[in-house]
Amino acid sequence: MDSLNYLYGFGNEHQTEALTGALPIGQFSPQRCPYNLYAEQFSSTAFTAPRATNRRSWTYRLRPSVAQLGFRAYPLEGLKTAPLNLVTPPDPMRWDPLPLPSEPTDFIHGITTIAVNGNADAQHGVAVHLYVANQSMNSRVFSCADGELLLVPQHGSLHLDTEFGQLQLAPGEIAVIPRGVKFRVQLLDDSSRGYLCENYGAALELPERGPVGANGYANDRDFQYPQAWFEDNDTPHQLITKFAGHCYLTELPFSPFDVVAWTGNSAPYKYDLSRFNVINTVSFDHPDPSIFTVLTSPSDGAGWANLDFVIFPPRWMVAENTFRPPWYHRNVMSELMGLIEGQYDAKQHGFSPGGTSLHNCMTPHGPEAEVFAKASNDTLAPQRYQxxxxxxxxxxxxxTPTEWAMQTPLKQSDYANCWNNISKLFDQNDKI
Known part of the structure; x- marks a missing residue:
């Protein structure tokens, strides 16, 4: 499917030009740029952020971004922003997948927020949205000033046009769009469905490997950035911008995808989740899920993430004398899960691809009774989860689940019943 060329390396200083010689040499903002382009810096961290975390790119474009008209309000009813002043019960919750649309729906109009936390204005926390679409955005463009966007397709492949170039995305891959970058989503299949995480906090980065050493987890080399690509046309476009929790629209008399060249380390990127090098136990006990972290948004508490993006991919389970599924637990971290394909190993029924579950801070959760019984009595040969x-x-x-999330018939009212048939097994005479 993917016929585009990419630049490789997470957070690298890339340089790319769609016209030979479009990048200035030796400086970023000469008196006159090659081809009479405009130089524009794009910064997704503060100017004075430390070098290791500073993210900025220089773009060379047909028109500067300031060449746009005023905005007018453009409500998108399904799209919500933190904080929400709603009551949240401590129950475990689960939702069926969003049905694919029957009416013409593009990506931006197919977004529905399921839960939020933190505060977008205070720049901490996230919002988790679901999306469905059955038509391309075409001349409609979107940007989000409230946070960077982590896109996780579950059904249907996508083509992303961005200011920095083009990305193609299939289920099993993810893409990250930095805060403020303009993009549009074109469908490569009849329909698409997936998840969208809006990160208000620090930009996503690769987690430290610690004692694992120099290799493993997600490797820098496997992250793909777009080559420069541009449109030089005067076709009218609609630009929808999300700003301070509200959406606004302006009309552009030209395509905003007019960056002829760029250089820097802040740009959209994609990652194929099958390239994640799983580190797992080869002795005993189920490891903490943090060992499956692909990307993290740190907070001001060391090791206490604003957001961790964690995956549970195909892998071998070989632990000896061990209950292999995730153990019963209560966690200070809050967990919102999705399923791209297959079956999650702690669940037998009800958690379908495209579905969502939520286990908030200190809400107990773990395997269903059937899963517990099977895992407690299995012959522990090496097992492939595929x-x-x-x-x-x-x-x-x-x-905080949105009002829609609490009222939709997609919410499984009987989810907690999956633990009702867990019975006491205590036997003073059975020491195993």
Whole structure:
């Protein structure tokens, strides 16, 4: 499917030009740029952020971004922003997948927020949205000033046009669009469905490997950035911008995808989740899910993430004398899970691809009774978990489900019943 060329390396200083010689040499903002382009810096961190975390790119474009008309309000009813002043019960919750649309719906109009936490204005926390679409955005463009966007397709492949170039995305891959970058989503299949995480906090980065050493987890080399690509046309476009929790629209008499060249380390990127090098136990006990972290948004508490993006991909389970599924637990972190394909190993029924579950801070959760019984009595030969991909948005902040999420018939009212048939097994005479 993917016929585009990419630049490789997470957070690298890339340089790319769609016209030879479009990048200035030796400086970023000469008196006159090659081809009479405009130089424009794009900064997604503060100017004075430390070099290791500073993210900025220089773009060379047909028109500067300031060449746009005023905005007018453009409500998108399904799109919500933190904080929400709603009551959240401590129950475990689960939702069926959003049905694919029957009416013409593009990506931006197919977004529905399921839960939020933190505060967008205070720049901490996240919002988790679901999306469905059955038509391309075409001349409609979107940008989000409230946070960077992590896109996780579950059904249907996508083509992303961005200011920095083009990306193609299939289920099993993810893309990250930095805060403020303009993009549009074109469908490569008849329909698409997936998840969208809006990160208000620090930009996503690769987690430290610690004692694992120099290799493993997600490797820098496997992250793909777009080559420069541009449109030189005067076709009218609609630009929808999300700003301070509200959406606004302006009309552009030209395509905003007019960056002829760029250089820097802040740009959209994609990652194929099958390239994640799983580190797992080869002795005993189920490891903490943090060992499956692909990307993290740190907070001001060391090791206490604003957001961790964690996956549960195909892998071998070989632990000896061990209950292999995730153990029963209560966690100070809040966990919102999705399923891309297959079956999650702690669940037998009800958690379908495209579905969502929420276990907030200190809400107990774990395997269903059937899963517990089977895992407690299995012959512990090496076992391959295959044809499965689940993921988790984990955050130090409690998730508040939206009003829609609490009222939709997609919410499984009987979810907690999956633990009702867990019985006492205690036997003073059975020491195993």
């Amino acid at each position: 044809d499965t991909m689940a993921f988790m948005f984990e955050s130090r902040y409690r998730f």
